[in-house]
Amino acid sequence: MNRLYHVPLSPFCRKVRLSLAEKRIEVELVEERYWEQDADFLRRNPAGKVPVLKMGGMVLAESQAICEYIEEIQPDPPLLPSTAQGRYEARRLTAWFDDKFFHEVTKKLLYERVNKKVMGQGYPDSTNVKKGAKAIKFHLDYMSWLLDQRRWLAGDQMSIADFAAAAHLSCLDYISDVDWNRSATVKDWYAKIKSRPAFRGILADQLPGFLPPRHYANLDF
Amino acid sequence: MNRLYHVPLSPFCRKVRLSLAEKRIEVELVEERYWEQDADFLRRNPAGKVPVLKMGGMVLAESQAICEYIEEIQPDPPLLPSTAQGRYEARRLTAWFDDKFFHEVTKKLLYERVNKKVMGQGYPDSTNVKKGAKAIKFHLDYMSWLLDQRRWLAGDQMSIADFAAAAHLSCLDYISDVDWNRSATVKDWYAKIKSRPAFRGILADQLPGFLPPRHYANLDF
Structure with missing residues (x-):
């Protein structure tokens, strides 16, 4: 059986989960407290990060x-x-979300609010949270601009770029950090991607101590 | 004519320069002070980063x-x-260097010592410099472990992973931050890659205000 070592609210794990599910490759999900740097886990990935796929x-x-x-x-x-x-x-847009969006938004909101607590690293830094809340607006506007010209982020077909973006946004949506009223275009795009069968596992995620808002798993949000 | 907007001591630009040179694709190099966020440049890349290739x-x-x-x-x-x-x-190792090595080493040494000065952002933070100087040892040991089993980093043929690693290490070597005595295996690997024609442009780089050490451009270092 294939096995994916992951944490539920990791955009990088979610991108891989979405790709596997879309391609109907079955995996057993195993939660991995990667920040504890367990020796067995470091043998699997010396970078000490999730996702790791066996x-x-x-x-x-x-x-x-x-x-x-x-x-x-x-390929199919x-x-x-x-x-x-x-x-x-x-690939450019996937890197945009996994690098630029991650450092400007995801790290400043999700990591401050959730990861720090889960990892026992103290309280959110409000300067970072403010910066993240400001930066997400620019990114939503950029997505809106792209989606005004294309059906999906990278062109007329859904691609890994859409999964990368949806992986980050779905994590942030779990903690109510996405203002879906900012762009109807982006909201429509997210509604389309959220309704795919590949998304079901992600909408069912539950992190102890953090309840998602009611709209999180709602396809008509 | 193809044109690459770059800065000389950027590992990401150097990786692209090495790839282009290895494939004998000629480009004109244009230095871009990307941190000034010039409107023309932002039109070319809304992420506001180099490299940008026309x-x-x-x-x-x-x-x-x-x-x-x-x-x-x-492809050839x-x-x-x-x-x-x-x-x-x-691809895994390219990401290792461009993400993990970059954040743990390059950013903490090169960005503190050089980029801050060039961009007028003040003095190096000695805590970061110490962390970077410590982390590079682990990375050199990991490279040495890989190269004990393989001719090149990702296998028996030279690949983009070698260029990614050499791009980071060559920038750090420019500011004398690589201890080549730590691993004879890594030093041999760097000597091999340094002697390729594709590397010539990089060895000729000069950054005003920062003189490279004499061994930087020396193939027999």
Whole structure:
């Protein structure tokens, strides 16, 4: 059985879970308290991070390297466009969310409010929270601008870029940090992606001590 | 003419420069003071970062998306291995250097010592410098462990992972922050990669106000 070591509110784990589910690759989910740097876990991934995927005798780390690998061994349904230019754009935007959005928004909101508490690292830093709450507006506007020109973020077909973006936004939505009223275009996009069967596992996530808002799992939010 | 907007001591720009040079794609280098967030530059890349590559009517950003694109349009000589497992390993290690090594080492040494001064952001934070100087030892040991089992970092052929690692280490070597005596294996690997024609441009870089040590451009260091 394939096994994914993960934590529920990690955008990187969620991107991999969405890719696996979309491609109907079954995995057993195992929660991993990676910040405790258990020796067994460090043997699986010396980077000491989740996600880690055990599949077909391999132990895979780094979310984007995992997604590219899954795409190669199971190309159907495709999560990368069919042209080199299209693939470039999907990869650029995936990096946009996993690097820029992560450092400007996810880390400043989710990590301050949730990860610090779970890891016993104290209270949220309000300067960071304020910066994150400001930065997400710019990102939602950028998404809105892209989606005014395209059906999905990287083009006319859904791609790994949409999963990367939805992975971050769904984590932030769990702690009520996304203002869905800012852009009807972005809200429509999220409603479309949220209603996919691949999203079900993510909407069922529960983190002890943190209740999601009622709209979190609601497809008509 | 292709044009690469860059700064000389950016590991991400250097990775792209090495890939382009290895594939004999000529580019004009244009230095970009990206931190001044010039409106023209932000139009080229809303992420406000270098590298940005203008090529064949396209404007490309995000170093790894650029490298994947170059690999697709100019597969020879290859910088990704021929098997899915090999490509996974090359991508995992590229992410290792561009994410983990960058945040634990490059940012704490190069950004503190050089970028802050160039950008007028004050003096190095000695706590960060100490952390970076400590962390690079672990990374050199990890490289040494990998290279004891393989000719190159990701396998028996040189790949984008070697360029990513060499891009970071060459920037740090410019400010004398690499202890080449720590591992003979790593030093041999760097000597091999340093002697490639693709590396010449990087060894000729000069940053005003920062003289490289004499061994920086020396192939027999």
